[in-house]
Amino acid sequence: GENVEQHPSTLSVQEGDSAVIKCTYSDSASNYFPWYKQELGKRPQLIIDIRSNVGEKKDQRIAVTLNKTAKHFSLHITETQPEDSAVYFCAADTGRRALTFGSGTRLQVQP
Amino acid sequence: GAVVSQHPSWVICKSGTSVKIECRSLDFQATTMFWYRQFPKQSLMLMATSNEGSKATYEQGVEKDKFLINHASLTLSTLTVTSAHPEDSSFYICSAVRARDSPLHFGNGTRLTVT
Numbered sequence: 001g002e003n004v005e006q007h008p009s010t011l012s013v014q015e016g017d018s019a020v021i022k023c024t025y026s027d028s029a030s031n032y033f034p035w036y037k038q039e040l041g042k043r044p045q046l047i048i049d050i051r052s053n054v055g056e057k058k059d060q061r062i063a064v065t066l067n068k069t070a071k072h073f074s075l076h077i078t079e080t081q082p083e084d085s086a087v088y089f090c091a092a093d094t095g096r097r098a099l100t101f102g103s104g105t106r107l108q109v110q111p
Numbered sequence: 112g113a114v115v116s117q118h119p120s121w122v123i124c125k126s127g128t129s130v131k132i133e134c135r136s137l138d139f140q141a142t143t144m145f146w147y148r149q150f151p152k153q154s155l156m157l158m159a160t161s162n163e164g165s166k167a168t169y170e171q172g173v174e175k176d177k178f179l180i181n182h183a184s185l186t187l188s189t190l191t192v193t194s195a196h197p198e199d200s201s202f203y204i205c206s207a208v209r210a211r212d213s214p215l216h217f218g219n220g221t222r223l224t225v226t
Contacts, residue, residue: 001171034215043204043217044155089154097208097215098145101154 002027004092006102014110019080021105023090024072030100032093033066033073037086038104044089048075080109114138115207117218124195124225132190132221134205140185141207146178149202149220161188195225 003026013019025033031052036044050057050064050073057064061080066073077084087106091099114137124130134144143162147155159180160168167180179191188207192199205218 041202041220041222043219046214095211096160097143097211098157098160099155099206099215100157103154 002030002092002094002100004090004100004102006090006105008105009103010106010108012108012110013080015080015082017080019075019077019084019107019109021075021088021090021107022072023074023092023102024070025092025100026071027092027094028068028071029094030092031095033064034091034093034099035062035064035075036089036091036101038089039086047088077107080107082109082111085109115141115205115216115218117205117221119221120219121222122224124223126196126225127194129191129193130195130223132192132203132205132223134188134190134207134218136186136207136209136216139207139209141188141209142185143208144182144188145206146180146188146190147204147206149204151202155204158190192223195223197225199223200225 006023034049035047037047038044048062048064050066061078063076085108087104089104090102116135118133146158149155157170158173161180161182163182163185169175182188204220208215
């Protein structure tokens with residue numbers, strides 16, 4: 001089955017700096033890669049996603065890049081704000097919509 | 112937007128009892144629903160895939176006789192934790208999808224505490 005690895009497990013940045021979270025996946029059949037933000041005790045919230053036929057996608061301060069050959073994808077958050085502090089999960093989907101999640105990154109943005 | 116409702120949002124039960132968690136798609140018919148479990152400070156782990164009108168498909172290591180899943184209609188799937196034990200205490204989250212290429216929607220989660 002699919003295996004998704006995520007790094008780093010914790011990330012602390014100063015407000016205004018950029019944050020980068022990286023994930024690798026194992027199953028070449030995976031074709032959909034969402035990123036979720038989860039606050040304590042709440043449901044994961046989709047913040048951006050990318051499909052395997054696209055190399056990069058951007059939405060305001062958030063961008064995701066995908067390298068299919070290397071089987072890795074990354075989340076980039078620019079101009080970080082304290083409200084960006086949360087746990088972020090990457091995930092991979094082989095098409096059956098059952099997501100395999102990474103282990104999560106706790107992002108802390110220091111004001 | 113599409114909403115998936117989960118009930119209850121939290122439950123405390125005694126060891127040995129059973130607990131039922133409901134997952135409803137409120138404004139769309141969900142052909143498939145998924146159940147995840149999330150232990151504190153850990154990731155979401157897929158437990159099972161639930162298709163309307165058929166038996167659920169369980170992930171390796173998940174006991175199907177302990178975690179009973181019923182998907183009797185296109186808008187409702189239930190997860191019953193039977194003979195719950197303290198180690199079953201976790202955050203259970205469902206997700207639902209209308210069709211293969213449709214967006215995936217998560218429920219608000221159920222915090223189960225077994226004493």
